[in-house]
Each structure stands twice: as structure tokens, then as C-alpha cells.
Amino acid sequence: MKKLNVNGKTVNFDGDEDTPLLWALREQLGLTGTKYGCGIAACGACTVHIDGAAVRSCVYPVGVVEDGEVITTIEGLSKEGDHPVQQAWAELDIPQCGYCQPGMMMAVSALLAENPEATDEDIDAQITNICRCGTFARVRKGIHLAKTKL
């Protein structure tokens, strides 16, 4: 039995600890905001935070999460959906189909927590999430707008 701290709650995971965190979140805990895209850490649809750092949960075994580490999913990013990144995303109407956007917002919020002055070069280096709808230009605008709301 593995204890996980997810979005401020302690939950028990009783499956195989080799299970990718993504499936523990989606299937055991019903937190379906985190998406499955590629399964090979390439697209970022499954991005969550562990102790504030962006992690691709499709390749992150549950057993690797250490006791006391805090997991945050898109459902726990803010209480009222009003994190600066969420506000910017709503204001600029960034999502198209929306599928990649929870992972995109988790990656961006981790970047801005670490680097509130992120430049285009920082964005290029660290936001490598893939959007099949091609929202990249709006995402970039959203990141710069979110910086003004931090």
C-alpha cells in the first residue's frame, strides 16, 4: 500500500507500484483532467507537479514518488480555477480542442513558479508540450500574460 498526497489529500494506492502515476491518477482516483497522449514522455499531455516540478506522469512509476512528496494535478492547481495561468488561458481563449491544455497549463505554471520572468528562449527550452491543434502562438501569449498576473 502506497500513500500518495494528491491535491492536498492523502490517498492510498494499492496497485502495482510500477504503474505509471498517470493511471493511478486517472483510474484509481478519477482525476481525469490529466490526459494520456503518447505514453513515452514526448507530448506532455500527462504533466503534473511533484513538489512543484513538472513531471510527465505517463512514465513516472507510482513507486518512485517518495513519502511526503506533494502531487498536484490540474484539478488542484487552484481552488477556484483562478491561478494566473488559468486566468490568462481564459482571457485569451487559448484552447482549441483542449486535450493538451491541462498538461500545457501544468508545465507553464511550473515554469513560472521557478522563473517568473521567463523569456521566449526559456519558453522554447522548457515548454516542449505538443498541441495537435497548433495553439503554440496563443500559448506563448498566454505565458506572457500570466507573468503580469503573478
Ligand code: FES
Ligand atoms: S502522455 Fe505523457 S508525455 Fe505524452
Ligand code: FES
Ligand atoms: S488544443 Fe487541441 S491538442 Fe492542443
